[in-house]
Amino acid sequence: MNLSAILKAEAVKVIGAASSKKRLLHDLGDLAHAAYGLDSARVVEALLERESLGPTGVGHGVALPHARMDGLDNVRGAFILLEKPVDFDSVDRQPVDLVFALFAPLDAGVEHLKALALVSRSFRDDSICKKLRANADPATIYAILTSDQGMQAA
Known part of the structure; x- marks a missing residue:
């Protein structure tokens, strides 16, 4: 699996800043709507539901919000680079500037997990994160x- 299978060029965005974690999730909803035609409000709702189970800020300035949703036929991704990091309740308490969101069909068990493992x-x-932050x-x-x-899996 390669990220090109789940990520469209239209689903990559650079944002100057987000005022909050919730605002960032709304930005992801808007991006998922623009790139994949997903319902923005439903995306935000699904991401907030998942965040209520525990934060998806994995540390080192990276967050991997993800959610299962109806209306999808396969796993989709969206990426946001924040020029000004935002608090994301990360495990290391560091603000986040690299955000890769995954949206999976409700029944996408193993594919969702494979995609999440690949992104994680x-x-x-560190070299990939540095390249992303430098552009x-x-x-x-x-x-x-x-x-x-480095962005490929067997």
């Missing part, structure tokens, strides 16, 4: 996310 593994690579162009960010060898 990829963002543990403010969505097309360049998309190329980094989808073509880097």
Whole structure:
């Protein structure tokens, strides 16, 4: 699996700042709507439901919000780079500037887990995170996310 299978170029965005975690989730909803036609309000609701179970800020400035939703036929992703990090209730209490959201069908058991593992593994690579943070162009960010060898899984 490669991130190009779940991420469209239109689902990559750079945002100057988000006023809060909730505002960032709304930005993800808007991005999912623009890129995949998903209902923005439903995306936000699903992400908030998942966040209520425990924060998805995994540390080192990275958050991996994810949710299962009806109306999807396969796993989809969206990425936001924040120029000004936001508090995301991360495990290390550090603000977040790299946010990769996953949206999966309600019945996508193993595919959802494979995608989550791929994204998680990829963002543990400091060199990839540095490359992403060093670029403010969505097309360049998309190329980094989808073509880097570190962003692939067997």
